[in-house]
Amino acid sequence: MSKFTDKSGRPIVAVTGIGVVTSLGLGKEDNWKALSSGQSGIRAITRFPTAHLRTRISGMVDFLASSDQGPTPLTRELAELSAREAIGQAGIAESDFGGPLFLAAPPVETEWKARFELAYAASSATGSPYQRMLAAARARSRPDLFAKAMFATVADGLADRFGIRGLPITLSTACASGATAIQMGTEAIRRGEADRALAIGADGSATAEALIRFSLLSALSTQNDNPQKASKPFSKDRDGFVLAEGSGALVLESLESATARGAEVLGIIAGCGEKADDFHRTRSKPDASPAIATVSAALADAGLSATQIGYVNAHGTSTPENDKMEHLALSSVFGDALKSIPVSSNKSMIGHTLSAAGAIEAAISLLTMREGFVPPTINYDIPDPAIDIDVVPNAGRSADVATVLSNSFGFGGQNACLVMAREPN
């Protein structure tokens, strides 16, 4: 074991750049200021009409040039902005990153606006709506719409923009995607394939249809009247998550490479864990065993015991089921020690950024350690008595945090956890 390898003899993976965009703002400085002071980025939806919708609030990112251009351009811009911030902080040439890209991004589809345009393109068109759309595409190919419907488009654009090495990977593990991207970057460095990797989680897919789909699954909060109070993880009256957009990016780098080039080490990715759930498409196993296994695997991978964790950045979606299950998992792994560990949910302020959440929350976790300050769980007015934990209610607080566990759980039985540390070893 050298100073550059961990207890298992693997290269230690450092973070040398962090970037964040959420509804709270562009860049980690603005985000941190808002998150540490307990501000909410949740607002009434203005991007599209909300008539007939059960949920009319979200944490959309509405201040970017592509905010009204549809999911693919917005996801691309979100990813690019956080990546630029991270690469800039790492002190790496922006056009020559020279490592692989792991991008967590939402699945894409041809938008309704485009479907209407195609279907009505020729007034004389006959046949079914799909036949008409195909005929319009056949008559005149549409590279613009084609690119938007290709899943590789965002990553390909980023690869060219930043000088990514090799074939970029676009991945989805639903709401755990951002954490999986970081895990994959960490694994690539541990395999010795790369000295550095760019891990991004980005999601600009808050369309009306996305909102309706989650509504039909009863996953969303319908507390429309006071948007900023709607996301209330671990509260008794929580009623669902708030759909949101954003991105988080980390420059991951072997500690040896970071040290050699004199880069500032912002934190360490100490361990990653994953375990799939085979219980149900949207519900977790009632005994929380897959989440327990995931947390345990991340701790084991980091070579840490539960008592060595200083703070838990919870998945904390504010759905009745997730928060209950997450509490069960944490109390099973941490036992009595859980009472003395702060556990807070960034989603109380930024909502659920889906594919981006794991990456944004990893970025916030790293800032938490660096700033010595734990952001709160806001809207914690009516505690759920069944969830007896220190959620850092309503106001953040100073704390010396050396290690963080960040949880991500998603539809399709996806579970991924990251353990991050302030210092190597």
Place this chain on the structure above:
Amino acid sequence: MNKHDAVITGIGIVSCLGVGNDVHRAALAAGPRQPVIDSTRFAPYTVHPLPEIDWNEQIPKRGDQRQMETWQRIGTYTAGLALDDAGIKGDEALCASMDMIVAAGGGERDEAADSLIIEAAEASNDRETLLNEKLGTELRPTLFLAQLSNLLAGNISIVHKVTGSSRTFMGEEGAGISAIETAVARIRTGQSTHALVGGAYNAEHPDMLLAFELGGFLHRGAWRDVWSRDGAEGGGIITGSGGAFLVIESREHASARGAPIHAVLGPVQSGRARRAQGDFPASLATMAEAAGDADLVMSATSGVPDIARMEAGTLSGKVLRGTSNLTGTMKEAQFPFAIALAALAVNGGKAVAPFSESEAKSSGPVEKALVTTIGMIGGEGMVLVGKA
């Protein structure tokens, strides 16, 4: 021979040719045949249709079947075949510790609901509001999950209890390349002992065709050899329904449980050449050389004429087989599917007959096959599949 070699111990394969290894092994030896196609349902487009499948064989619960659209069913079914073939199916411990990487696109939208909305919206002067109203009433709550990319993996976990890990890669052909590459790299470095990797595609849905045709990529008119779609109507691609899943293990893990080995995978070569700049054929040649010398090339070329021509030119002198000649293009599943065919070929011990009239005869059994997938837009991958 190394204990960390990545070896294939299970193959699950479905295409227009049929279900399972035997029918595909037979097709490898059969020689050029009438393509299995349907040119009427989606005219002017041709597709290679799904064969008749009894889903109950691999997805016993009707409730599970109802929760999946066709591509998820194809994938879950095919994954079950691979697990059966590897002798892992139902082995609780092996499945619970098994890693999984699925290459997936998006699932099928509800054609009826979409059509109804498009018809209703034509005369509307407030389409966005109408959309809210209609989507809220017309969408089936479960459809979202049935078309969500990572839910193929989710269904495999539920039906087959593969739960060691679950990752879904997206991005057309490149997703399949990266899926195999990541699994092989993890096994070769000891990060993983056994993995289920693959993808599935349902060509028989107008929205799937639309995604290609927006870029003008679909071939029209009579079926043509994948190597000679130059000058035909359209963009060269004929899609096919099907999929392939592989069980990939470290040699040590396979030997310890006495599992027969179909074939050995070399390290996957992958890249994303800036095709407009530089010398793309040269970068393909370098990639082929890095993958290793082979008796035969199992190419998953999509049919886009420029790319097929360039690949054939770069690899000239080698015996070429275009999998799309037999089965059509399966997008994300192309690379895993071609690897499955290559593994059956090297394990079969017979010559691989031409898949079309233009392909050259090969002289004898294949010891090593180079599998290639050159993406229609970007992304390239190659791997050497060798005899066990």
